[in-house]
Amino acid sequence: MEQAVLLAGRVREGDPRATARLISMVEREDPSRLEALKLLHAWGGxxxxxxxxxxxxxxxxxxxxxxxxxxxxxxxxxxxxxxxxxxxxxxxxxxxxxxxxxxxxxxxxxxxxxxxxxxxxxxxxxxxxxxxxxxxxxxxxxxxxxxxxxxxxxxxxxxxxxxxxxxxxxxxxxxxxxxxxxxxxxxxxxxxxxxxxxxxxxxxxxxxxxxxxxxxxxxxxxxxxxxxxxxxxxxxxxxxxxxxxxxxxxxxxxxxxxxxxxxxxxxxxxxxxxxxxxxxxxxxxxxxxxxxxxxxxxxxxxxxxxGLLALRRRQNLSWELGKAAADSILSILEGEERRVELDEQAAAVLAKKRDFYEALAIIRASLASRS
Ligand SMILES: Nc1nc2c(ncn2[C@@H]2O[C@H](COP(=O)(O)OP(=O)(O)OP(=O)(O)O)[C@@H](O)[C@H]2O)c(=O)[nH]1
Ligand SMILES: [Mg+2]
Incomplete structure (x- = not known):
């Protein structure tokens, strides 16, 4: 946390080395980048x-x-x-x-x-x-x-x-x-x-x-x-x-x-x-x-x-949020636990225990209960 505060502070001051370091963290998906990104949020735009x-x-x-x-x-x-x-x-x-x-x-x-x-x-x-x-x-x-x-x-x-x-x-x-x-x-x-x-x-x-x-x-x-x-x-x-x-x-x-x-x-x-x-x-x-x-x-x-700048930025961000949400749902679905669940539902559909849409509804309900 303290690290993130320090790093964000230096980025805000326009320090190119700190900026490069944070971007490297972004590239390798370092989870600790998020703290710094949140701190920087107020300074963007x-x-x-x-x-x-x-x-x-x-x-x-x-x-x-x-x-x-x-x-x-x-x-x-x-x-x-x-x-x-x-x-x-x-x-x-x-x-x-x-x-x-x-x-x-x-x-x-x-x-x-x-x-x-x-x-x-x-x-x-x-x-x-x-x-x-x-x-x-x-x-x-x-x-x-x-x-x-x-x-x-x-x-x-x-x-x-x-x-x-x-x-x-x-x-x-x-x-x-x-x-x-x-x-x-x-x-x-x-x-x-x-x-x-x-x-x-x-x-x-x-x-x-x-x-x-x-x-x-x-x-x-x-x-x-x-x-x-x-x-x-x-x-x-x-x-x-x-x-x-x-x-x-x-x-x-x-x-x-x-x-x-x-x-x-x-x-x-x-x-x-x-x-x-x-x-x-x-x-x-x-x-x-x-x-x-x-x-x-x-x-x-x-x-x-x-005023179209504000509108465009809102549209851009709303698209980005939608995309990030879809990606995160997909990554949940691709997790090991979900694979087992998807596999079970697939087996149930093939065995005619339920149809495709019932299986889909079960998966959606389980995803919703998770979030
Ligand atoms: N004749 C001519 N060549 C150009 C011009 N602008 C760029 N080039 C050449 O076109 C080639 C490709 O240029 P780049 O700037 O690397 O093109 P790019 O679109 O960034 O390429 P990618 O990132 O690989 O998609 C280079 O050899 C440039 O020197 C121009 O106005 N006229
Ligand atoms: Mg290029």
Missing amino acids: RAHIIGITGPPGSGKSTLTDKLVAELRARNRRVAVAAIDPSSPFTGGAILGDRIRMNRHATDEGVFIRSLATRGHLGGLSRACSETVRVLDAAGYDDIIIETVGVGQSEVDVVRLADTVVLVSVPGLGDDIQAIKAGVMEIGDVFCVNKADKDGTERVVREIRAMLETAVMNGASTRFSELFSALSTLSGAAHESAPDEGDEEKAAKEHFQQGAAHHVAKQGRDHGELQLPPVLATIAETGQGIAELVDAIKAHEAGLAAT
């Missing part, structure tokens, strides 16, 4: 959490490296949690990332960590969300989560984010790679990297067309929600005379209008349709990075101005 996802090799790490540099130039303290799902896709990538990110190694305003996780269910999401909480409490202004958009659990990780950047690249085939309908929905900012390659314009057009179709079909993208909230706000701001309220109110309205304008500018106005920004970048040279950061920050400002 200030960082802007940015998720970056896309197909393997699309340049996420190179982009992240450049985003870090740009955010530093804007005086932000930045932390990166790069997920290493130990998948065959990413083999060896982490070493390259380390070398690339080395230039930030002596910068105290940067913290970079790749997260290796155990293969078990829920391990990845849990480790990532706990890590983000640690980094948030440690006072980093921006936290970037880099995760490869292949499996469901990797994509799930970006549900922690306030702003999700979906990366794609030209030349990965006709059916726009990993950007399938489901993944599309989670994107707030779209980035076509490797714009030095042929076919960039085509991918940009395709993504816009997909977004357009989705919006026209009534699919509520996160962006369209944001945009309509912003238009309501800026409409209201125009109606009330600025001199009737106090200075604070005027400043707030000014900010809201600014955010609305910024988001409108970054997104593309297709007549009635408001689409999220689709930007082209060359991560290797840094081209388009400042615009990408502008778009990410405009998105954050828009969320904050409309």
Whole structure:
């Protein structure tokens, strides 16, 4: 306990060694981490959490490296949690990332960590969300989560984010790679990297067309929600005379209008349709990075101005709680004692002593009585 108080205190002061130590405890699922995490709970909620996802090799790490540099130039303290799902896709990538990110190694305003996780269910999401909480409490202004958009659990990780950047690249085939309908929905900012390659314009057009179709079909993208909230706000701001309220109110309205304008500018106005920004970048040279950061920050400002940030965080957390609850029930079911019980019920069903649903009801009742 005393240890946890000490460790949490040092994390809160922004001590990078304490932060790294607590994250290592998170990684190896050390039960004593929970005490420190609980103590840090009150200090979280200030960082802007940015998720970056896309197909393997699309340049996420190179982009992240450049985003870090740009955010530093804007005086932000930045932390990166790069997920290493130990998948065959990413083999060896982490070493390259380390070398690339080395230039930030002596910068105290940067913290970079790749997260290796155990293969078990829920391990990845849990480790990532706990890590983000640690980094948030440690006072980093921006936290970037880099995760490869292949499996469901990797994509799930970006549900922690306030702003999700979906990366794609030209030349990965006709059916726009990993950007399938489901993944599309989670994107707030779209980035076509490797714009030095042929076919960039085509991918940009395709993504816009997909977004357009989705919006026209009534699919509520996160962006369209944001945009309509912003238009309501800026409409209201125009109606009330600025001199009737106090200075604070005027400043707030000014900010809201600014955010609305910024988001409108970054997104593309297709007549009635408001689409999220689709930007082209060359991560290797840094081209388009400042615009990408502008778009990410405009998105954050828009969320904050409309109150959608609080809503999104609640939705994210509620999803996370549900997932953690499901995982913990599953781990109970996978325990030895439960296996015996499941086995007994299976035997009873096979022997026609009871049917499947009666057996299920018995298991559910026994689980409920336990908790
Ligand atoms: N031509 C070109 N190559 C790029 C660009 N950005 C990154 N690359 C290269 O693409 C390769 C993959 O880049 P990474 O940043 O490791 O990609 P990643 O998406 O992080 O890869 P994984 O983490 O393995 O999924 C590297 O060789 C980069 O140098 C770019 O804008 N143009
Ligand atoms: Mg990478």
